[in-house]
Amino acid sequence: MTMSARPSWLFPSLRGLPSGWLAHDLPAGLVLAATALPTQLATARLAGLPPEAGLLAFAAGTVGYAIFGSNRHMVVGADSTIAPIFAGGLAVLVAGTGLPYGELAVMLSLMVGVVLLAAGAMQAGWVADLLSIPVTSGFLAGISVHIAVLQLPTLLGIPQAGDTMLERVQAILLHLPETNALVLLIGAGVLVVSLLSERLAPRFPGGLLAIAVAALAVASFGLPAQGVAVLGAIHATVPWPAIPPLSDAREMARLVPLAFIVTVVCMMQSAAVVRAFSSAPAGEEHVSPSFMGVGMGCVLAGLLGTFPVNASPPLTAIAIDSGGKSQASGLFAVLAIALLAVFGGFLLAYVPQAALAGVLLTVAIRIFRLRDIIRIFHQSRGEFALVVAAALLVVTLPIESGMLLAIVLSLSHSLYMVARPLCDELARAPGTTVWWPARAEEPGEHVPGVLVFAPAAPLNFTNARFVCRRLAHAAAAKQDLRLVVIEASGVTDIDFTGAQLVTQTLAGFRASGVSVALARLSAERAWAQAERTGLLAEVGRDRVFLTVEDAVRALAPTPRE
DSSP states (O other): OOOOOOOTTSSGGGSSOOTTHHHHHHHHHHHHHHHHHHHHHHHHHHTTSOHHHHHHHHHHHHHHHHHHOOOSSOOEEOOTTTHHHHHHHHHHHHHHHOOOHHHHHHHHHHHHHHHHHHHHHTTOGGGGGSSOHHHHHHHHHHHHHHHHHHHHHHHHTOOOOOSSHHHHHHHHHHHGGGOOHHHHHHHHHHHHHHHHHHHHOTTSOHHHHHHHHHHHHHHHHTGGGGTOOBOOOOOOOOOOOOOOOOOOHHHHTTHHHHHHHHHHHHHHHHHHHHHHSOOSTTSOOOSHHHHHHHHHHHHHHHHTTOOOOEEOHHHHHHHHHTTOOSTHHHHHHHHHHHHHHHHHHHHHTTOBHHHHHHHHHHHHHHHSOHHHHHHHHHHOHHHHHHHHHHHHHHHHSOHHHHHHHHHHHHHHHHHHHHHSOOEEEEEEOTTSSOEEEOOSSSOOBOOTTEEEEEEOSOBOTTTHHHHHHHHHHHHHTSTTOOEEEEEOTTOOOBOHHHHHHHHHHHHHHHHTTOEEEEEOOOOHHHHHHHHHTTHHHHHOGGGEESSHHHHHHHHOSSOOO
């Protein structure tokens, strides 16, 4: 009797590895461990939890993604994008409920993980597209400001004070004369070395080297006596998964909005990593399995008593640049960090907190997408306003509230674009049979008594009244109107409300003695819905044409000159 094969949905990224994978994944794992170690420690601090929580989060995220995730390259762990979001939200919940911060972080991780697993199972990859690039750039800029303001006191060696952004900035300015030059030198040194190594030699762990030098200086010269705060001892114990105690359901329900925000950001970032670093042969890769991988990472993180994890674009790039061929590189990195924590954890006790602040400021600079923001400014001033609005929401409000409103802003902008679509009057391009939007500089040819109208959007309950008003306005401006042709190539969908309103408008034209016709209704779904709702019957089958030119030639009141 033979053992059954491993289920095909387990460890998909470790199947069919190329020959020689070990020679690539082992060194890549060591480079990844050296790069990830300082960022995981620093992110745990940003999340408001002990440094070992960051190491557990990295282990949980890596193992969890290897179980379900399909992308061979994605690295999952403690993430500086979501850490300030849930840290601010959990702090508010702690003040309002009295529940332990760590317990709330664990429950949040489990909730996010379960939702991500469900989203992956339901193939909900489309959710990752809910945030537009301008809004995403704006809220990332806002998060980078939050990180910078939170870490500046540690970098300067001054007291941390204030609850709101304004109070924190005021406290920094008030205590600025008390800056500890030695602490600033350490933090700024790590910041500069990290930025330079990231730009000049991405595979070189410059941040870890700078932290090691700073820790050596602390141990050698007794710098804590001179006001240099250190990380403290790492309590390295063998983790054992456990279901956390459940608190009052009414209190835990308060986590739902925060879990929604964190989940959406995880989806968005995971999709971005998959699309940027696809491991599929054809370059196209479904994002849903990655949702499940990140979700499993969050579940494991919760069972290990730590916080939610997320896909990491920079660590993924490091794994690829270092020659990694599969998720085995991440597993080797976890093993290397675990060995360091167990046998060399005492060395981490000398790491200055200012050094970790320098690492986090590097992250803040990285996620502030200045190039994208400048490009948006030059290409679309309206969407640049979305960048500014999203950033201001995240900076001025509690971060979780600002994030929620930024998501609402993105959805509202999308809804507005659908609700107020472009509607053009078309004219014939001179010397052709092509009908094109009429422009002042290129007016084109107009046929007397004929209006060719093109709505460039699905017709549904959000925009049908607007489209019909625009059509009526264009018709009123046309002298001796005898024929209206709806050019429907942009109509990909028609709902009940849209069909009814358009039918009423066209019936009004017919009652006034104006003929109506439909051209280029090419979308199969829109055609079926137009037939089912009676729109085609109102127009008449004999008045549905393949092209605008066919409709004009057949129904124009006067022949073409």
